[in-house]
Amino acid sequence: MLSFTEFQEQVTEEIKNHLPEQYANADVVINTVTKNNGMKLQALSVRPEGKVVTPNIYLEGFYEKYQGGADLDEVVGNIAKVTSDHMEGPEFAENIAAGFMNFEFIKDRVIMTVVNTEKNREMLEHTPHTEKEDLSFIYKVLVGDPEEDGMATITIKDEHMKYWDATVEDLHQYAVKNSQEKLPAKLQTMNEIMRDMLGRDGVPEEVIDSMMDSMPPENQMYVISNSNSVNGATAIFYSDVLDELSKKLGGKDLYILPSSVHEVIAISQDMGTPEMLANMVQEVNGNEVSPEEQLSDHVYKYDAKSKDITLADTTIEELKKNQKDTEVQEASRPRRHR
Known part of the structure; x- marks a missing residue:
């Protein structure tokens, strides 16, 4: 072989x-x-x-x-x-290549993806990005229609920025707008997802009804992604998605569990502690999510008043301190010679 x-x-x-x-x-x-x-x-x-x-x-x-x-x-x-x-595939790819040096051509096709900052440190050294807590937004040019051609993209690198009279802030502004328009958020309860799965498997509606418990909105888990279900975790940073969910739950703060880069789970603050939920996320990442698709081992909090997302089980300052301490320890560790 x-x-x-x-x-x-x-x-x-x-x-x-x-x-x-x-x-x-x-x-x-x-x-x-x-x-x-x-x-x-x-x-x-x-x-x-x-x-x-x-x-x-x-x-x-x-x-x-x-x-x-x-x-x-x-x-x-x-x-x-x-x-x-x-x-x-789509001839549009060639049009993208021909127009890539023109920011006026690119700006309406820029979307954003969220990745883990520390795990992508090497890539981010050469990629324009915007940091948010332990995550970073990177920017891609969408090739074709995501509904018809799939998620074909070109990641924007530092070398591309030399072509354009544009800043990272410009990229972010257009990417937020385009992502919301071209890849709108999708929000479903876990019960709705289970119903869809059982229905596709041919389970009769009355049987599904008998199997599914009805729960008040504040006790349900909400899965958030985008319409394409690819890199959909970014949807929590769209305007109004978490705000509307919070209002639905009586104005409560939310905890956000990063299932993967493709989707997250949002729940009411009353459904667990940050430490307990972080342990759950870490266990799932270790056993069920492929390394390439992991987003974070940490839980986030959406503050209904400030409308901001922050780390819930730690702080970015503490994470950076721990990372720096680890780097110092590794640098001072004696190296073995053969």
Whole structure:
């Protein structure tokens, strides 16, 4: 069986045999792409002559299929099909590339994503961002219509900022507006989600009714995401989302549990203590959420009066102090020599 490195070499050598003839002279390269929380993946890119924007096809999942017994030639064929399908994706990608140096073209397509600051420190060194507690907003250019073409985006880097007469504050202003318009918030109770799941599984409505307990609004858990359910945790920073939920619960403050980068859970302040809820979040992150999709190990509080979101189980000052102490300890630790 091939190692992952040998698998990548084999794919690079053979993929053109499975691609349409129009890609015969394309450059085939494999790059290491750093994803959320420092996760590094190997991505195949097929770049025809004159093509500016090409998709990344991540190879780890295909290698797992090969390890599971799939025929190598069949796996390479599947990679080629996915590559070809993506290459024939929205022509809008080429328009983005052509207009990328013009901020007037970009500004209506900028959206924001929220990530963990400390876990993405390396990436943030080269990426314009805005910090909020232990999180950071980064900015992306949306390619195509998210409802029709999926979440195709280009992350804005420091090098792109050199093209534009714009600041990070400008990016943030447009990103908040565009995110709310193009990826509006979606709020559901946990009961509503369970009902939808059971209904799709064919469970009769009367059976669902008998299974689901009716609870007052203040005792329910509310799942917040965006319309695309991708990187939807950002929706808690849209205007009015948490304010309206707080009013629904009698003007109470809220605790926010970061399920993942894709969604969060909001509850009334009466449903637990920050310490208890933080332990719950950490346990879920450790056992159920993939490292790439984790947002934070901490719980947030939405203050109904100030309309602000802050850390609930700690403070950003305490977190920074702990991180600095850890760095000092690691720097002073004796290094072993072989």
